Each structure stands twice: as C-alpha cells, then as structure tokens.
Amino acid sequence: MQAQVHNSTIELVQGDITKEEVDAVVNAANSRLAGGGGVDGAIHRAAGPSIMEETRREFPDGCPTGSAVPTSGGNLPAKYIFHAVGPVWRGGMKGEPDQLASAYRTCLQLATERNCASIAFPAISTGVYGYPMDLAAAHSLAAVRDYLLDHDGTLRVRFVLFDAGAYGAYSRVLEEMIG
Ligand code: AR6
Numbered sequence: 001m002q003a004q005v006h007n008s009t010i011e012l013v014q015g016d017i018t019k020e021e022v023d024a025v026v027n028a029a030n031s032r033l034a035g036g037g038g039v040d041g042a043i044h045r046a047a048g049p050s051i052m053e054e055t056r057r058e059f060p061d062g063c064p065t066g067s068a069v070p071t072s073g074g075n076l077p078a079k080y081i082f083h084a085v086g087p088v089w090r091g092g093m094k095g096e097p098d099q100l101a102s103a104y105r106t107c108l109q110l111a112t113e114r115n116c117a118s119i120a121f122p123a124i125s126t127g128v129y130g131y132p133m134d135l136a137a138a139h140s141l142a143a144v145r146d147y148l149l150d151h152d153g154t155l156r157v158r159f160v161l162f163d164a165g166a167y168g169a170y171s172r173v174l175e176e177m178i179g
Contacts, residue, residue, distance in 0.1 A: 008148040010141070010157050013161070014161050022118035023078060023079050023114070024120070025043065031085045033062045039162070047075050068085065071083065079116075082119075086099065086100050087099035089132065104121065104143040108144065108151075117156060119157055122162070124136070124140065133165060
C-alpha cells in the first residue's frame with residue numbers, strides 16, 4: 001500500500017528490512033548502541049561486525065532516546081544505517097509519543113542531509129520496548145507525514161513491517177490518513 005505526501009511517498013510492505021534496497025535502513029537500537037535481539041540483531045548480523053566497530057568508535061557515548069546516529073551500511077544493500085532509539089513504553093504519559101516522533105524525524109533529517117532518495121523504517125519500539133502497535137502506527141505515520149509536508153525534497157519512505165499484524169495496523173492508519 002502507498003500514499004503520496006507532498007512530493008514524496010509513504011509505502012507499507014511486509015517483510016525483512018535487511019533485504020531492502022534503499023539508500024538508508026533504520027535500526028531500532030538501544031541508547032548504548034550495544035546491539036541486541038529483534039531487528040537490531042538481524043541488521044547487525046546481516047551488515048557484519050564492522051558496523052558495531054563503527055558505532056563504538058564514532059559514538060562511544062551511545063545515542064539518547066528520541067534520536068538517531070548514522071553509520072555506513074556494511075554488507076547491507078543500503079548505503080547507510082541510521083541507528084534510532086525509540087522509547088520504552090511506560091503507559092504513554094511519560095513522553096513516549098514525542099520521543100517516538102523525534103526518533104523518526106531525526107532519521108528523516110539524516111536522510112535529507114545525505115541526499116537519500118529512499119529510506120526504510122521498521123516499527124520502532126513495537127517489539128521489546130512494548131509500544132502498542134496501533135498507537136505506534138498512528139504516531140510514527142503522523143511524524144513522517146508532518147516531516148514530508150514540511151520539506152520540498154522527494155523521498156521514498158518505506159515502512160517494512162515484519163508480520164501481518166503490524167502491516168494491518170499501519171495500513172488501517174494510513175488509509176484513514178489519506179481517506
Ligand atoms: N525486519 C523488519 N522488522 C523486524 C525484523 C526484521 N528483520 N525483526 C524484527 N522486526 P524490536 P524495539 C520488528 O524488539 O521494540 C533490541 O534488543 C519486530 O517484529 O526489534 O524498538 C535493541 O537492541 C517489531 O515490530 O525493537 C533494543 O534493546 C519491530 O521490529 C530493543 O530491542 C521492533 O522490535 C529495541 O526494542
């Protein structure tokens with residue numbers, strides 16, 4: 001499913017983000033950039049050990065929640081990996097929506113600065129970090145839409161959803177947004 005926003009597009013697909021042929025792949029990392037399971041584990045396995053060496057060298061202090069830092073793409077088809085740190089869900093009243101939106105926005109800014117034509121996002125925070133999928137879909141799609149409405153560039157933004165439940169939640173929100 002896809003939607004046009006200003007000069008850009010938002011695309012939803014179900015699949016494995018490590019296979020994406022885009023300029024930038026976004027990782028759902030932790031603030032120590034220490035690696036882990038989920039999409040973080042899959043991206044580091046596919047990209048190779050040079051990426052962990054790069055994050056340790058370039059970002060020894062890690063990355064705050066709600067932000068993101070760039071590395072090269074290693075063995076991925078992508079040129080860059082943006083390691084984004086989403087919030088841990090604590091009920092929704094501790095700034096989680098703003099932190100999630102800010103993580104997405106920072107990645108889009110990194111993509112714009114690097115003249116990326118395409119970027120692929122996972123559903124940040126919806127695994128180990130416990131963000132409810134329907135709320136994550138609403139908050140992340142709104143953040144991306146708002147960024148694209150504010151910027152003139154042309155960007156292909158892909159949400160790569162791992163399973164049918166995630167794909168369903170994101171498509172319901174996107175349909176409502178464009179309908
Ligand atoms: N492609 C696309 N999406 C994926 C893939 C994949 N290959 N694998 C998992 N997902 P999570 P978080 C989905 O837990 O909640 C790590 O240990 C998954 O189904 O990876 O932000 C980090 O090191 C879910 O919908 O990230 C952090 O410590 C989504 O990706 C912590 O987990 C995010 O799930 C971050 O937690």
